[in-house]
Amino acid sequence: MKIALIQMNVIQGDTEHNQQQAEEMITEAANVGAELVVLPEMWKSGYDFGHLSKHMESIDGSSANFLAKQARTHGIYLVGGSFTMQDQEKVYNTSLTFDPQGKLINQYSKLHLIGLMQEDKYLSAGQNYQTFSIGDALASVIICYDLRFPELIRTYAVEGASILFVPAQWPIQREAHWLALLRARAIENQMYVVGTNVVGKNENDTFNGRSIIFDPWGDVVAEASNVKQILYGEIDLEQVPKIRRDIPVFHDRVPHLYRVGKS
Numbered sequence: 001m002k003i004a005l006i007q008m009n010v011i012q013g014d015t016e017h018n019q020q021q022a023e024e025m026i027t028e029a030a031n032v033g034a035e036l037v038v039l040p041e042m043w044k045s046g047y048d049f050g051h052l053s054k055h056m057e058s059i060d061g062s063s064a065n066f067l068a069k070q071a072r073t074h075g076i077y078l079v080g081g082s083f084t085m086q087d088q089e090k091v092y093n094t095s096l097t098f099d100p101q102g103k104l105i106n107q108y109s110k111l112h113l114i115g116l117m118q119e120d121k122y123l124s125a126g127q128n129y130q131t132f133s134i135g136d137a138l139a140s141v142i143i144c145y146d147l148r149f150p151e152l153i154r155t156y157a158v159e160g161a162s163i164l165f166v167p168a169q170w171p172i173q174r175e176a177h178w179l180a181l182l183r184a185r186a187i188e189n190q191m192y193v194v195g196t197n198v199v200g201k202n203e204n205d206t207f208n209g210r211s212i213i214f215d216p217w218g219d220v221v222a223e224a225s226n227v228k229q230i231l232y233g234e235i236d237l238e239q240v241p242k243i244r245r246d247i248p249v250f251h252d253r254v255p256h257l258y259r260v261g262k263s
């Protein structure tokens, strides 16, 4: 399967520009044969918490409709990065995924809010997560800072996920962590890990791209530089059961001895 990571230059607060950029890049990716396209975190508004009330959308609002239409028009799976979604009184950092018919197949709200970027002040944390189907394989989504919490990704892997999508706005000063954590999650869970970052600046942070795809062995399938670009990679989800058979960590783990979890 050919996948495309949309490494956008998100302009904080300029939703019209950002949506047009996303549309152009998705269209280009689909035209060159991508079957699955991944957008970054907060691709529509950036971290524009000063104007949050302008950017709160509903599950059937303009971003959700835009993403569904892109998926349907191009006949692609679309992991729709994330945007700020309002549900009742709360606002979440939410990712929606659509199938090639434009049907919503996954909704995930970021579980771990990053205080360094003031998410804990403005947003509520999600409470649920689940795998979903991409063809015959199970897939999963986390959002950026969630990457630092291996228990969540382990849970997805134990539930059978072969691929993890990580839409992000990960700042340059912690780039080494981005690359190391993505690779670690791929090796320890023997799954594809697809990290889609942004480039550009906002008033607090600089983003250096380096979107990347790791295979379930931890090798790099494709990696982006630090400019706006579409990163393409071929993934073969059949690799996952093969590697899980060769090094059977899921068989060999002893969860009854691990003292993490409810505490």
Ligand SMILES: NC(=O)CCC(=O)C(=O)O
Pocket (backbone or CB within 6 Å): 041, 114, 117, 143, 144, 145, 146, 148, 168, 169, 170, 171, 174, 177
């Ligand atoms: N947008 C984010 O969640 C950034 C995460 C990050 O910078 C970090 O974990 O470090």
